[in-house]
Amino acid sequence: MTAFLTRTRGRKRLHWTDWMAYAYLTLGVLLMFGPVLWLVLSSFKTERELQNYPPRLLPYVQKMETVPGYDKPLPIYKVTAGPLAGQEVAQIRRIGLISQVVKPSDPKTVLKVPFKDRKAVEHVALATSNYSKLFERFNFFRFFYNSTFITVMATLITLLVNSMAAFALSKYQFRGRGLVMALIIGTLMIPPTVVLVPLFLIVRDFGMIDSLWGVIIPGAATPTGVFLLRQYMLTIPDEILDAARMDKASEWKIYWRIILPLSAPAIAVLAILSIMWRWNDFLWPLIALQKQENFTLQLALNSFRGEFTTDWASLLAMTVLTLVPIVVVFAFLQKYIATGIASTGGK
Amino acid sequence: MSDLELRGVTKAYGNVEVIKGIDLKVEDGDFCVFVGPSGCGKSTLLRMISGLEPISGGDVCIGGDVVNDLGPADRGLAMVFQSYALYPHMTVRQNLSFGLENLRASKAEITERVTATAQMLQIEMLLDRRPKDLSGGQRQRVAIGRAVVREPQIFLFDEPLSNLDAELRVEMRGEISRLHRRLNNTMIYVTHDQVEAMTMADKIAVLRDGRLEQFGRPLDLYNTPDNIFVAGFIGSPKMNFFPGRVEAGGLRLETGTVVALPPGKFMLNEGEQVTLGIRPNGMQPAETGLPLTVSGVERLGGESYLYGTASDGTAVTVHCAGQTKIEPGTQIALTLETGEAHVFSTQSGQSLLRKGA
Amino acid sequence: MLSLITPLMQIIEWPMRALQRILGPRKLAWVFLLPNLFLFGFFTFLPVILNFFYATTGSDHILLEDRPYVGMRNFDELMNCTSYLDPNSCQIDLFWRAVHNTLWFIVLQVGFMVFFSMTTALILNRKIRARGFFRAVFFFPVLLSPVVVALVWKWILQDQGALNAVLDHFGLQTVNWMLSPTWAFAWSVFISVWFHMGFYTLILLAGLQSIPRDVYEAAAMDAASPWRVFRKITLPLLMPTMVVVLVLSLIKGVQTFDEVYAFTGGGPGSATTLVIQFIYQNGFAGAPRLFGLASAASILVAIVLIALTAVQLWITRRNANG
Structure with a gap:
């Protein structure tokens, strides 16, 4: 061994x-x-459990039992002292320092037990109450829809627009190509964080402030995406394009029937990156979206953050739900994501 | 009619002229080979004919019409590329259909033509495979099939066999020749391999440095090359060249040997610097003649080659029938069969053969 | 998905074919570039130009025509300090606090990040079992959203959180982490390192793995000690990657906002307010909205970033050529 x-x-x-x-x-x-x-x-702990200090590692829920004669399941306690010591009882209600309980075996007889002489019977289990409450109290699906809509639309537009530009820059010789390449390198140097104010004005002039499109459109053309795709398209032999031209394919047809399918690996990398960027995006949505109904998940999460009181129960559940899609994607595509991110220098 | 005519065709990239004015007429149904060393512009010329490369000057005419401004798809041509350029993400069937779909052929017609072409090229069993699952020879057939299925007026081949191994190359050479006999289309074929040119062509165009050096039937080029370049390029092993000068109706070579030439066959001026060209099989070892130091011997069984240097340092190759007994390191003498000799002006490189002789 | 894209592409094909006929295939390249250039133009280049107009005009109006020209006043206000080392002596003290915070933040974050990602990469480069799993573990936080990262750690660090419970358990003094300026800042640096470390580990690991094995074998034949191998072979050969990591992390460090803002909101007080947050607050969160001041500050940040990016491009190009 x-x-x-x-x-x-x-x-x-x-x-x-x-x-x-x-x-x-x-x-x-x-x-x-x-x-x-x-x-x-x-996130799977009950609200009461969350307030316990010190916290316990695993989530516990109290044992509940349906007792004949009572509509709702009743919480089960173990009595620690007095004549009933060691027995399990179901609590009907609590009045001051006294609990009214019944024995599950004998639901007719109501007994009284001092409040301090009983201990909740618990077992390890996942409480989903935080999640159900989240759906009741907040318009979670609205936030989820906003995030999904932004992520999907922005990724589709990014892929289309960037691949078209990359195609032009990799497969055509034309006057001004060098200038365009230089401009795109220039945009690498100007992260959106340093042009927030005028960007806000422009997006406002387009009437897109407080609209999901105002988040989608400004970042749709990414220099990283153009570079990544161009680099890959350069490896596609020009003879294949010539063959297609001999086959009477228009340039647009060459783009979407030949170049796009052949660039699939690079497009997949960009798609993954774009999904990640958009799903996790924070600063620009924070500026561009103002009405709560337009919030993305990230904004909604952030808006929970109160100065003194924080509704941790809902916040934890929502954080988990926000995290899940990315973790699922990661689990399946870990290798591609890692190489994709490393090859582009992140952003 | 699907003949092809080039009139003063030129191509320049900026100030660099790569095709320097070519006139050429390929008759309907001819198999024409463009041959030349790499960088001579033969592939560029082919791409200019195809319309993939715009021309800088002159006219390209197909079937009597000037097609300078037509796109590649509208000239009624099909092309087989050096790398095959099959669409890697499509099956063989989709590769063959793609062009027909773009021409808006009906589904039934596409199926019919694809099937017929596949049968002709014996690739029916490959129709549902992708290019990466095919061998080199199979890919070659598919590439040809993609051209054939379009039923073009003229076929263009851009060094189609250069990616195949030697054995397959010989086989595909025969196949393309059979295809030509069967379809009887005009075909234009680019290669740097003069053996391919000699074995396949009806007409050969020898190109060098953007210029047409000679255009004619293979054996005409072999027998009466217009200049030193063509003489050296066509034929294997290469022709031997000896520098010399005209003296008293004959030639005095740099080695000192005097060679008598058939009278009247060449236009010779007394004292002119000329180059004598003679193929390896135009010389025989003999008792006396041109001295040669043998440095290497290749015995192939049925024939033998001697490699050596003449006394002025000229490298010489000699072809001998049968199995020679000559050993490397020995000194021998060669007789030259002057009937097989070619004489070129050293200065211009042009043949001095008297026209009509 | 494909059944959705095909008809769309076929619809676009008609105008594109017409354009190809009019323009010819070469000029068509511009048509392919147009959407991208449009987006770059309106949402990157135009903002850069307008930024200068905002920086040189005053008032809280967003429309440029309502804004009076004030020249360099915004810059003057930002730079008006008796001593740049003491934010209290500055007219816009918050800006200089943010600058000081950001500088400290970058120094600590980049330092720790390079150290830990280097250590992790070196260990992952050893012959270890389940290397793929461990690599994924360290990379995993990179994928999380900044807000989630902030909340994960806030949940642990809150007054009644897991960390205090552990300290309590061992009889140690608990701390209300988020209310202590020093601790809030330290934890901001920590979660930022935790968040981004995996990315740099991955780059360094790729750099380590690109060092040819035979170099190490040659060193083994020369009986070099492991320490000497590291000093004389690994480090010099890894230097280009190290420099890339350094510059990249600097560029990102300057732009840090999301995770720290979601973690502390800049507080307590202004203890964790970074420069980007200063821009955000002046332009969008505070009243009155001081667009001019925000733009002026962002121009100062941009100058730093452009210098750093130029260095990065220069280095990547040199690496690629060398």
Whole structure:
């Protein structure tokens, strides 16, 4: 057993540096996954459980039982002192310091137990109340729809517009191409964070402030996207385009029947990047969207942040729901995302 | 009529002229090969004919009509590319249909023509595969099929066999020739391989540096090359060239050897610097004659080649029938069969053959 | 999806074919470029130009024609300090606090980030089991949204949060992290490193893996010690990647806003207010809206960013050529 554990790939005993490395990595797993896992676990705790201090690791819910004669399931307690000590009882109501309880086996007889002499019977379970409350109290689907609409439309427009530009810049020789390339490199230097004020004016003049389009359109042409696609399209042999021209394909047909399908890998990378950018986007939506009904999930999450009181129960549930789509995408496309992001320098 | 005529066609990129005025007429049904060393402009010329490359000057006429301003698809041509340029994301069937779809042919007609073409080229069983699942030879057939299915007036081939291995190349050479006999279309074929040119062409156009050096039937080019370049380019192994000067109706070579030429066959001026060209099979080892130091011998069984240098340093190749006994390092002498000799002006490179002789 | 795209593309084909006939295939390239150039023009280049107009005009009107020309006054106000080292001596003290915060933030964040991503990359480059899993673990936060990252950590750091519970458990002094200026700032740096570290780890790991194996084998034949191998082979060969990481993280560091704003809102007080937040607050959140001041500040930020990006482009080009 020890031999098995201490065997590395080279079948030699682990060096002390190997132990250090694994220790570091284990710590890393705890530090990277732990907080998110903690948040997800917390989101399945009841509101009362959330206020408990110190918090418990796992979510617990109180045992509930349907007792004949009562419409709703009743919470179950264990009595800790007095004549009923050690028995499980169902609480009907609580009056001051006294709980009125019944034995589930004998629902007719109402008994009285001092409030401090009973302890809730709990078991580990996921409480979904935070989620159901979220849907009741907030227009969650509205936010979810806004985020999804922005992400999907913006990604489609980005793909179309950027691939058209990349096609022109990779497959045509024309006067002014160098200038256009220089301009696009120039836009790399001007992140939207430094032109917020005039951008706001322009988007307002287009009548797109407080409209989802005001978030979608300004960022649809990304220099990163143009570069990424152009680089890939340069590897498609020109002879294939010539063959298509001999086959009487128009330039537009060459673009969408030949170039687009052949650039699929690069387009997929850009699509993933764009989905991530848009889903997680914060600063520009914060400026461009003002009515709550237009908020994206990120804005809605942010708006929960009160100075002193925070509705953590709903906030936790909503955070998890915001996080889920990206984690799902990540789980399936981890490798592509990683290489895609590394190859473009992030943004 | 689907003959092709080029009238003073030129092409320039900025100040660099790559095609320097070419006149050429390919008759209907001819198999014409453009041959020349790499960078001679033969592929550019083909692309100018196809319409993929705009021309800078002159006219391209197909079937008597000037087509300078027509796009590549409207000239009634089809082209087979060096890299095949099959659409990698489409099946063979889709590759063949794509052009017909663009021409708005009916579904039934597309199916019929694709099937017929596939049968002719024996690629029916490949129709649902993608190019990456095909061998080199199969891809080649599909590329040809994509051209054939369009039923073009003229076929253009841009070095179609250069990506195949030697054995397959010979096979496909025969195949394309058979295709030509069967369809009887005009075909224009670009290659840098003079063997391909000699074996396949009805007419060969030898190009060098953007100029047409000679245009004619393969054996005419072999037998009566217009200049040193064509003489050296056509025929394998290459023709041997000896510098010399005209002296008393004959030639005195730099090696000192005097060669007598058939009287009246060449236009010779006393004292002129000329180059004697003689093919490897126009010389035989003999008791006396041109001295040669043999440096290498290749015995191929049925024939042998001797490689050596003449006394003035000229590299010489000699073809011998059968299995020669000559060893490397020996000194031999060569007799020249002057009936097979060519004489060129050293200065201009032009043949000095008297026209009509 | 495909059944949706095909008809759309076929519809666009008609006008495009007509344009091709009129313009010819070469000029058609401009048609392909047009949508992209339109978007770049209106939403990137035009804002850059207008930014200068805003920076040189005053009042809280958004329309340029309502704004009186004030020359360099906005810049003068921003730069009006007795001592740049003491924000209290400045006319716009919040701006200089934000500048100081941002500088500290960048120094700490970039320093820790480069150190930890380098360490992680070196460890992941060793012969370890389940390397793909560990790499994914470190990369995973990069995908989260800044707001989610902020909330994840706020949940842990709140007064009744998990961290205080752990401290309590071990009998240590608990802290109300978010109310302490120093701790709020420190945690802002920490979550920013936590958030972005995986990205730089990935770049450095790619750099490490591109070092040819035979170089290490040659060093092993020369009996070099592991430390010497690291100093004399790994570090010099990794230098170009290191520089890229450094410049990239600087560029992003200057622009940091999202995760810190969602984490602390800039507080307590102005302890975690960064420059971009200053721009945001003056232009969009405060009353009156000081567009001029916001634009002037953003021009100052842009100058820094353009300089950094120019360095980055220069380095990437040099790396690509070398």
